[in-house]
Amino acid sequence: MDFSAYIHIPFCSHKCDFCDFVAFAGVTNQEDTYCQVVCEEISTRLEALDAKPRLTSVFYGGGTPGLIKPSNIFKIHNALLERTNLVSGAEVTLETTPQSITNAKASEWLAIGINRLSVGVQSFCDDELIAIGRDHNRAQAVEGLVTVVDAGFRNVSVDLMYALPTQVLASWKETIEELLRLAECLEYIQHVSAYALDLAANSPLKMRFPESSASYPSEENFIAMYELLIKSLSRGGFFQYEISNFSKPGFQSVHNLNYWRNGEYLGFGVGAHRYVGGYRTSNWRSLGRYLRDYMGNQTIELIEPSTRLREAIMLGLRMTDGIDLRRFSQEYGVNILEQFGQSIERLKAGDFIEVNNHQLKLSSKGVPVSNSIIAEFI
Numbered sequence: 001m002d003f004s005a006y007i008h009i010p011f012c013s014h015k016c017d018f019c020d021f022v023a024f025a026g027v028t029n030q031e032d033t034y035c036q037v038v039c040e041e042i043s044t045r046l047e048a049l050d051a052k053p054r055l056t057s058v059f060y061g062g063g064t065p066g067l068i069k070p071s072n073i074f075k076i077h078n079a080l081l082e083r084t085n086l087v088s089g090a091e092v093t094l095e096t097t098p099q100s101i102t103n104a105k106a107s108e109w110l111a112i113g114i115n116r117l118s119v120g121v122q123s124f125c126d127d128e129l130i131a132i133g134r135d136h137n138r139a140q141a142v143e144g145l146v147t148v149v150d151a152g153f154r155n156v157s158v159d160l161m162y163a164l165p166t167q168v169l170a171s172w173k174e175t176i177e178e179l180l181r182l183a184e185c186l187e188y189i190q191h192v193s194a195y196a197l198d199l200a201a202n203s204p205l206k207m208r209f210p211e212s213s214a215s216y217p218s219e220e221n222f223i224a225m226y227e228l229l230i231k232s233l234s235r236g237g238f239f240q241y242e243i244s245n246f247s248k249p250g251f252q253s254v255h256n257l258n259y260w261r262n263g264e265y266l267g268f269g270v271g272a273h274r275y276v277g278g279y280r281t282s283n284w285r286s287l288g289r290y291l292r293d294y295m296g297n298q299t300i301e302l303i304e305p306s307t308r309l310r311e312a313i314m315l316g317l318r319m320t321d322g323i324d325l326r327r328f329s330q331e332y333g334v335n336i337l338e339q340f341g342q343s344i345e346r347l348k349a350g351d352f353i354e355v356n357n358h359q360l361k362l363s364s365k366g367v368p369v370s371n372s373i374i375a376e377f378i
């Protein structure tokens, strides 16, 4: 069976005001200890398996894996390679902030076997970066992208965010246009992820810009921003393959596709989740607790067939290709057209979904309101 593997590196140079991830600033003095513990966790968990798992992708996420010493990524990667079979040509991604990138690090990442970088740009407007509490600016974002392409990376993904405080349609357009200009010069920018801001409860951002603040785009502008994104990126050769993800042909994220296809995955590091043998479990979110008890679980959930079915529909509809109804019925034993007949007819009549050639998918009118449509099925 094929798996993807996720390794969480929680260190950041600064905690962004909106961030709800397991990410810590000011504790890089624990980096060596942490990476050693992750190696031990990898060995312990994988030694317990009957056979070496086959990996189709590896993802170093965070936090900011690009912040730590490449020698520590090297140690973790070796621990993983010793106990897994990484398929030839597997996608190996590392997440980084732009300002963590240096020439030397980029070369070392390539030497380790990292073949894809995901760079957290978020916006090319300095005012917006300040508003959300990032600690980089537009110039650093451009410099970081130029550096990794010059170093030899041929598969670079850029993360953007919209629906930010102070952001207006015109400034979002500037960010997208700047990205497209860069992508013309740096042809190895192959992928874009663009997520709307998810305002975490108790985040410093929420204190500064409460949900009711007029600094956020209106509902109407929110939809206009999303439509602008799809249209502009498509003009630049980035085709939408998932609600928030766009790529040049052949550069869809292998790692994320495995999640969206409801595939199983391994996970290591503080707060990391895994889905193995029908169970979804997660490690402690507290750094101290994880370091003391790296095999302990914060959560354990047996994924019941009904949950698996709901998740498959939810994830399948997020993808532009939608759900292959014949494959779905073989895998889950459910005929979606029969089980959800009434909802499907209503959504079809409203032009929110399409059913063609055994595919069920959101229509272009349905994509911007995907959450409410998906809710009809779950």
Ligand code: SF4
Pocket: 011, 012, 013, 014, 015, 016, 019, 020, 021, 023, 062, 063, 064, 097, 120
């Ligand atoms: S860089 Fe990313 S992970 Fe780190 S604090 Fe900012 S948003 Fe969170």
